[in-house]
Amino acid sequence: MLEHRRRFLDAAARGLVLGGMAALWWPAAHAQPGYNVSLEQLQDMVGRKFPRNVPVAGLMDLTVQAPNLRLLPEVNRLGALMAVDAAGPALRRSHTGTFDVEFALRYEASDRTLRAHQLKLGRLDFPGLKPAVSELLNTYAPALADQSLREVVLHQLRPQDTAVFDGLGLQPGPITVTPKGLAVAFVPKPL
Template identity: 30%
Template sequence: MTHTAKRVSRRAFLLAACAAAGTATSLGACATGIFPFIPDHYTFSQQQVQDAVQRKFPYRRQMQQLFDVSLTNPVVMLEPDRNRIAVQLDAQLASPLIRQPVSGVFTLSSELAWDSASRSVVLKSPSVDRVDMQGAAAAYGQQVGAVVALAATQLLDNYPIHTFKPEQLQFAGVSYEPGTITILTNGIRVQIVEK
């Protein structure tokens, strides 16, 4: 029996089970409510990603024993055209190498990946896309950008933005896992496939 035939057979069995249960709900609602991955995907919202990222902030760290970095106020943006998530951050950097602390706004972006060990969709290889320094601090933009990029990468690389419960990826002895991850304008769609 082919992989597709097995999937169709399982779905037919589950829909028949829903119908046999005599519920007043539609088969689609039954499949979605009782067997959440039968529709073959899961979508979570931009707000859920915002809430997950927000838990890491404010973030303060000393870098290379010369810089005190402070990152605050993350704002998550979805970039479907690049299939990436962007995070805008307020940053402040103090160092004995500069007269006074400098501050600015940084935008990082990251692709998403599946981490099977933690059962999580994670940020992968974030990079600084834009640095906006304020006032006289603009002269330090490149140096500050490099320090902040290092701090942000260490903070957000492999950071989980959604973790699946074990029972969400198991049904009737069959294991499932995320496949293609697609950034939409209003959320993130994770394809669910049989292992």
Template identity: 30%
Template sequence: MNLMLSQPPSPRFSNQISRRRLVGATLLAAVLPAGAPAFAGFNFFTNEYTASRVELQAQIVKHFPVAQRYAELFTVGLREPQLSLDALGNRATVTAVLSIASPLLRPSPMEGIVSVSSALRYDAATRSLRLDQPKAERLELQGVGGRDAERVQQIGALVAQELLRDQVLRSFTAEELTVGRKTYEIGDITVVDDGIKVQLR
């Protein structure tokens, strides 16, 4: 069997590659206006911006923990959020540790897990990508059973939805959306396998 050993590229070939890269960089600089921003995730040639799931996860964690009172008897809290994305359903899901505290509960607080899925919308006034009409899809509580279980789960699901309503996933600055003399607006929002893509128009 004859093995073909790869040879190092010739100096001439390497120089050709270097020249091509230089020409490409020069053309790119000529196309982009002076002072055009170079933000990760932005593609002004295709008029798109893609926020990775990792980036969005880092942003949403900053807004937790959160808590809200219900009927002056219950305090529902959420912490340790985890973001997942459903490209097929074009939705985002936040799964978090849920706690419910009340003098009516034994033990108190009770803890569990809640998953809330949501559509997405863009709020032009604040230049932010937000959760829209979140819905609790799954809620599991530890240490509750019998007749109280369904009522406590309903309270937990209701408050979790309220806590995540209009939750910010990504905010944009005016500088990020401005190239030369053109300021872009956010258009269609599409959930992809590992991120969220928005149209720049």
């Protein structure tokens, strides 16, 4: 009887300790544990990947500058407005324009990164170009978006960012765009 009571008290004490630790990550009774990334952190990481050069069928080269990211929580996506410089044999001089795109995010477990995917293209806008040349450039807009942003790393979680969750049998799951940044939920690992 004494041994049974001691085991019960040990289990209860462990439960209280683990429950107290869990409360640090699960502050509300039914809230999921998570990891937050601010817009500033995203902007800093993506800025390191630019400028990028995109050749357009031997006619010109487009240089895409670092995007200005914006949060779109109402559609759970990010937007990016990028300055684009166009120069080459098809143009008499260099022209500057903008390119707008929206995208979703996905988690890549192999390197613990948050990446852009599911791009929704906006238009290339070059105010100084003739309409026919602008239309030609817009023909290449999908390739430009694909080469400039698809699978671009927006954030990388460090091993210490996921260590506690790994120990609890959790892994990054759904990514939600909020008015302040990204919220990465942690979900149970598959068995």
